[in-house]
Structures are given as structure tokens and as C-alpha cells.
Amino acid sequence: MTAMPRYRTDPSPRALAVRLRALLTAQVPVTCRVYAGLSAPSPDSALHARVTHAMARAFVAGSAVPRFEPPPSAHLRLLTAASWGRLDGVGPEMTTFPVDLASELWWRVHERTLGTLHTADRRVACDLLLRLGYPQRAAAAIGLTVIDPRNHVLSPDLALEQLAVLRCHLPSSAVEAMALRGARSGLPPSTRRDLALFVVFRNAARGADSTSLQAAAALAVKASSELPQNGFAGMLHRARLHRAIAVVPFVRHDIAEAHRLLGRALESLTSITPEGEMDRLAWADEAYALYSFLVRTHLSVGLGQRALGYADELVELSPGDDRTWALQGDALAACGSLDAALEAYGRGIALGGWGAARAAYLRGFVLERLGRVAEAAEEYVLSQRIDPTSSVVAGDVPGGGDGGGAAAGRQGAGRRPAAVRAVRVR
Known part of the structure; x- marks a missing residue:
């Protein structure tokens, strides 16, 4: 092997x-043009790029947008523009982006972020602007200016967005400590669950066991027990929860328990049928994260054939x-x-x-x-x-x-x- x-x-x-x-x-040069100008996705566009473009269209139309996984890099626009030899596309302001690269959707997003936004729209605007590589504009969209991480109280509606912006400015330890405090607070259950999962996934990226990881996993389970478990959104969150808590036994080398929990995540995911474009993208986004984890966990214990089966699913989801x-x-x-x-x-x-x-x-x-x-x-x-x-x-x-x-x-x-x-x- x-x-x-x-x-x-x-x-x-x-x-x-x-x-x-x-x-x-x-x-x-990058073959996909979504992250530099919001051009329409092509067959060579990754799933996360299709999600970004769909979010932009829904945002300018005022439609509802679910939460998605973060894209793989906060610098996709910069890296894409540089690969085309266009350093004029890496500036910090949307207004200075090259006119010959920007689509009509790009300018419609820019104009709408300058207007008055309701809370749900501010959440989408922040996520979208971060995906496009504009952290300052993202901070402005949610009203984040000066913050003390030792004393700041996270917003019930925009907590994850605040953390996403602060990750661009603070050490990971400070941001995770803020999220863990929020997960232990009196915030609504859905917010506490999301904050706890944020800590779990951040610890999982480092691949090490810690008291923060264990506490966050327990808090995520507790908050999830207070929320509906049925319906499309409920089962999707259930899949994400089991994917997250599988990290705890995995980092302790309890592979059997990790795979049992990942199996439950897979059962939750395959038990629902998405309807509509945004639900289909949300389902695929979670499926991609789950199958990626399944590939890595099976490779780590020498189960190459099982890993290959899950890798084939990734090819179907995002070639x-x-x-x-x-x-x-x-x-x-x-x-x-x-x-x-x-x-x-x-x-x-x-x-x-x-x-x-x-x-x-x-x-x-x-x-x-x-x-x-x-x-x-x-x-x-x-x-x-x-x-x-x-x-x-x-x-x-x-x-x-x-x-x-x-x-x-x-x-x-x-x-x-x-x-x-x-x-x-x-």
C-alpha cells in the first residue's frame, strides 16, 4: 500500500x-471563473463555486439561502485572478475590480450590499463577501467594527458570521474560545449548536484530541437535542452533527466508533430528498464534506478499496x-x-x-x-x-x-x- x-x-x-x-x-490559469467576476459556472466549476454563484443569485433576488460549508480558501479570488495574470483583480474593494472581468451579477451584489439589509440578508451578504475575498466589506455588512474577544457577546442571529470575519483578524485560539463561551451561554439552541460545531471542526482540522474538542462535541449534542430532528433541515443537521462528533473517537484512534457515527451521518443524509436548487446544493455540500471525511478515515487505517468507493462519490458530486x-x-x-x-x-x-x-x-x-x-x-x-x-x-x-x-x-x-x-x- x-x-x-x-x-x-x-x-x-x-x-x-x-x-x-x-x-x-x-x-x-484557473478554468472556473466564478471567484473572479461571478461569471456563470462551467463544467469545470467545483461544487463550492456553484454554491457561491447560486448564493449570489439568491441574494440579489432576496430569496432564502441556507448555511453552507466554508469554501476551501479565503483567497480564491486573488489566486484565480493571479493565475490569469491579472493583478488588477486582487484589490481590496469591489469597485476597483476590472470591468472586463466582472459580470452583471457582480455589480448587482455590490449594489445590494450597500443598501439596507434585514438580518437574514446580512448573514448571506457576509458569507458571500467572504467567499469573494472581501473581509472588510463582510464586516461592514454585519456591523462589526471594533470588538474585544474577551468580553464580546455574540449575536444570536449573526454569531457564525462574526466568527468567520474575526478569523481573518484574530488568533484561532481566541476565536474558538469565544465560540465555546457562546455554546455554553443562553443563546438559542440552533446558535449554540452551530457554535459548538464550529469549535469541533476547527479542532478536527488540527487532528488532535483536546478538552475543547470534547466539550464542544458534548455541547453540540445537547443543543441538537433541543431542536426538531425531522424534515429536510433537521435530518441535514443531524448528518452534520454525527459527522462532527465522529471526530472525537477518530482522534483517539477508536476507528470502529468513528465509522459507526459516520454511518449514522450517511443514513441521515440518504434518508432525505432535496427539492429546489438551494436544497439540492445544501445536500450536496454536506455529502461532499462527509464523503471526504470517509475517504480520509478509511485511508488512515489501510482500507483503500472502501476509500475508493467513497472517492467515486466525490467525483459524482464535484468533478x-x-x-x-x-x-x-x-x-x-x-x-x-x-x-x-x-x-x-x-x-x-x-x-x-x-x-x-x-x-x-x-x-x-x-x-x-x-x-x-x-x-x-x-x-x-x-x-x-x-x-x-x-x-x-x-x-x-x-x-x-x-x-x-x-x-x-x-x-x-x-x-x-x-x-x-x-x-x-x-
Whole structure:
């Protein structure tokens, strides 16, 4: 069984600037144009891009929009524009965005965010503006200016939006502590549940057990018990809850219990039928997150064939997402299907942009295993040309395989100090 290396990227602002400069000359333009100008999705658009475009259309029409998973990067607009050689598209204001790139929908979103918005519209505006890479405008949409994370009381209606904006300005520890306080407070059950899940997923991203993770999982279960469990929205939230609490046994290496909870999440998800575009997108968004977790958990214990079955579901849900092809390539490599893994990683490269860097590195890794050293070197060069800030950690799959030849990872530079402080959002 081939253990694929873990590809990492330096999260610091300085590294982002380096990536933008690299993309200008890498000649790997992003094929999807949603995140730079809100152009209509194409067959090469990822599910999260289709969600963003649908949110924008619903927002300008004043229609209801459910909550979705966050997109994979807060800098998609910047990275997309840079991949086209358009640094004039990476500015901090919507009004300075290049006219030849902006669609009519772009300007309609811009105009509506400047008007008077009800609470539900402010929530959607904040989420949409963050997806488009405008955190200052997102903060203004929900009235967030100066905040002290030690004393701030989260809004019952806009708590998650406040946290999403503050993640751009505060250390993760301060934001998570604020969310955990909110989950223990007298806020409405749906808000407390969402705050607790926020903490669970943030801890899950680090992959380590902690008292915060355990407390947040328990608080999420308690808040969910106070809410309706039936209907489309109820079952969708139930699936998300079980996906979240499965993290607790997983980080403790209790794989059987983790898979039992993920199975319950899958049962909840498959028991409902979405009606209407936004419900279908909400269902697919949750399904993508769940199947991604299932792929990773099965790969971590050496169950490559099971992981491959779930990876095929990701291909059905979002073939325009580079993460889809990375996970399918990993699953194929774990099953020993190295030629098929090469094709999967190649599909990721074809989508262009920053995500092509990881796909190129993994393709090079497999080529090296096949003894095609010269071709592997070309892929490594391409990966480095797209993202010179990356680092790689050797794979570690229990039950077989080795990381073989991957470089040791570098620690991310430019982290903010952990001191809690009052922050002006600007």
C-alpha cells in the first residue's frame, strides 16, 4: 500500500504574496471563473463555486439561502485572478475590480450590499463577501467594527458570521474560545449548536484530541437535542452533527466508533430528498464534506478499496474540485492502481490555479515510485513553479506503505501572537 505524502502550504501573508507572484508566471490559469467576476459556472466549476454563484443569485433576488460549508480558501479570488495574470483583480474593494472581468451579477451584489439589509440578508451578504475575498466589506455588512474577544457577546442571529470575519483578524485560539463561551451561554439552541460545531471542526482540522474538542462535541449534542430532528433541515443537521462528533473517537484512534457515527451521518443524509436548487446544493455540500471525511478515515487505517468507493462519490458530486482528484488519486494509489492515480492527479492539474501545485507534486511522487524519474522531476518543477511556499510531510498509513523520499515539513511562518486583544476590523 502506497502512503501518499501530506502536502502543506505556509498560511502566512508573506507566503500568500509569494504564491500570487508565482501564479502570475506559472501559466496554469484557473478554468472556473466564478471567484473572479461571478461569471456563470462551467463544467469545470467545483461544487463550492456553484454554491457561491447560486448564493449570489439568491441574494440579489432576496430569496432564502441556507448555511453552507466554508469554501476551501479565503483567497480564491486573488489566486484565480493571479493565475490569469491579472493583478488588477486582487484589490481590496469591489469597485476597483476590472470591468472586463466582472459580470452583471457582480455589480448587482455590490449594489445590494450597500443598501439596507434585514438580518437574514446580512448573514448571506457576509458569507458571500467572504467567499469573494472581501473581509472588510463582510464586516461592514454585519456591523462589526471594533470588538474585544474577551468580553464580546455574540449575536444570536449573526454569531457564525462574526466568527468567520474575526478569523481573518484574530488568533484561532481566541476565536474558538469565544465560540465555546457562546455554546455554553443562553443563546438559542440552533446558535449554540452551530457554535459548538464550529469549535469541533476547527479542532478536527488540527487532528488532535483536546478538552475543547470534547466539550464542544458534548455541547453540540445537547443543543441538537433541543431542536426538531425531522424534515429536510433537521435530518441535514443531524448528518452534520454525527459527522462532527465522529471526530472525537477518530482522534483517539477508536476507528470502529468513528465509522459507526459516520454511518449514522450517511443514513441521515440518504434518508432525505432535496427539492429546489438551494436544497439540492445544501445536500450536496454536506455529502461532499462527509464523503471526504470517509475517504480520509478509511485511508488512515489501510482500507483503500472502501476509500475508493467513497472517492467515486466525490467525483459524482464535484468533478471540478482539485480536492476530489487528490483524494481519488490517494485512494487509487493505496489500492496499488498507480497508473489510474496518475490520471486522477492529472485531472487536478488540468483545473489550473493553486490547486494544481498539490496535484503536480502527488503525480510526481507516483511517477517516482514507478521509476519514471525524469517525468517525476518535471512534475516537481511544475509544483514548485506554482507554489514555492509548500512543504511536504512523509505519509504515514497504518498497516503498510512508507512515505519514501518526501521532504520533512517546514513550520509556517508569520503566525500572529496568541495574546488576546481588542481589534479594529478594517
